[in-house]
Amino acid sequence: MNLTSGLGTIRDKVTGSMFTLPLLDKGQVDNAYRGDWIARKIVDVPAFDETREWRDWQAKKPQIEKLEAEEARLGVQSKVARARKLARLYGGAVLFIGTGDADPMQPLVPERVKAGGLKYLHVFSRHEMIAGELDQDPLSPFYGEPIKYTLAGKTSMVDVHPSRVVRFVGAELPDRVMAYDGWGDTVLQAVYDAVMQAGSAAAAIAAMLQEAKVDIVKVPGFMESLATEEYRSRILQRYQLANTGKSITNTLMLDGDEEWSSKQISFATLPEVLNTYLQIASGAADIPATRLLGQTPGGLQSTGQSDIRNYYDRISAGQNLELRPALSRLDEVLIRSALGSRPADVHYTWAPLWQMTEPEKADVFAKKAKGVKDVADTGLIPDPAFARGVQNMFVEDGTFPGLDAALDEFGDEPDDKDADEEAERLNAEQQGASE
Incomplete structure (x- = not known):
């Protein structure tokens, strides 16, 4: 606080600032994803990178072949990628583990699953698989998850036990009270301002291109003569002919009393301005510009490898901290469905994201x-x-x-x-x- 300058006092303009949170509804989220390329890539790129190289099973060769065949039959990789995209877009999504049981509201017991027992996997967003009241019993294995999910079909409503669902959350909320249904925010919520500003900057520059060069002609008595309809018609014809003659002979013909000049807008600093806004959007999304924008690294000695390696390290951390725990429920069923049992030594590692060149x-x-x-x-x-x-x-x-x-x-x-x-x-x- 400085009483002389007003810093930190009521005279300081900054003291009037505060954070507000205009929440995005589903319509706005859909419009952003479908209509803005930056928003779409912010949602898709991390989900794609988490799953594009997938995982390597560590087991005996016949077991690995059966596990990979089972994943291919069920489309596990592509469905996990889609579930992650929907979770990032809407704040939550699920994989429904289908075992063919008559009552999906009964708990799923992995030990009872036999070879081929995993029939199908379906992906639903939080708007399709409605979460019920949260389990508040701290002694329950499903504490913090919905007691049940409700799947809205065309003709009926189906209740699903949480043990039959692989749950993915978008941007987690800091307080359970906020997450009344257990879901999170769309990842576009926190980056909304940065994306909008980048888009507005690009649109403003595009609009300026229309005014990049403007011809100015001074005509004596122009305003006074405009009062008559005949003059307005003749003046339009006059400059249409002038422009036609200019395009044919590359010469602009004017009357002796007319004056012509041209006004041009300088775009020298606009690329830096636009790039700054795009970099802000990239930082807000926590995706390097070389990946989000396909931008060539700047600097004589820069290759962009350090940025990409740091980004891949973050993706790898997300695979282990978020994706692996979520998939553990599915994997217990998947392994038994592929092998008929659950060998204790069967596990997997995530395939490396960084692909080496031949040299x-x-x-x-x-x-x-x-x-x-x-x-x-x-x-x-x-x-x-x-x-x-x-x-x-x-x-x-x-x-x-x-x-x-x-x-x-x-x-x-x-x-x-x-x-x-x-x-x-x-x-x-x-x-x-x-x-």
Whole structure:
């Protein structure tokens, strides 16, 4: 506070500022998504990036094949991507786990699901699958979720137990009291001003293009002569002929008393102005401009890789903090439907978002090969164990496609005879040393 300058006092204009929240209704959200390219990309891009490389199952090869076939049959990847988009757009969406049970209001028990028990997956937005009253019992496994969902069909209403729903929330609300139905905000709510300002700046510049060059002609007694209809008609014909002659002969013919000039608008700084508003929208969406706008990185030494890597790190964090917990309910059913049981060692990892170029892959392979040789030369790890470890490394990172199948065909177990001879040699060396 400064009493002399008025800073922080009632004379300070800033003290009259406050935050307001004009909530977007469904109609505004739909119009923004359908009519504004920035709003659409803010909704779609993170959801697309979360699911585009999908996940890698960690299990035995026959199990992986069955799991991937089951995901393909149900369209899991595409439906999760759509559910995430709807959640970001409307504040909430669900995947309905269909097992063919007669009463969907009964709890879903994953242990009872047999092979092929997962019949279908359906995607619904929060406006289609209506959330009921929230479960306020802190001892309930569904605390904070709706006690039931109601699916509005064409001819009837169907109640669904929360255990049969994979729930996705858009922008989470800070207080449970605000989220009376458990859903969040549309992600467009917080970026609305930034998107509108960027769109307004682009529209204003586009309008200025129409006035980029204006010809000005001074005509003696112009205003006085306009009083007559004949003069108005003749003056229009006069300059239509003048413009026609200019386009044909590239010469503007004027009367001796007329004066002609041209006014041009400078656009020198407008690209920076527009780019500033687009950068603000990009920052508000937490998506780098190189991804949101397809913009070439600025600066002589800039490649944009650091921005993209940071963005991918954030997407990866969202996969583990938001997507994985939500999908755990589905996965317990999906694994049993694919394999007929739930092996404890079956799990998955998210496929990397950053895709290396061929030279980068060759460089990584060369470094790995050198590292393998350096470790092998130390002799600290028995050869059979080390060979198995190297094989697993090359299988898991995909360095040699089809290596796992080749090992299954030709055998990946170390030769028992060679192992026995190696053991006898080591025992003999140890006995000789002790004697």
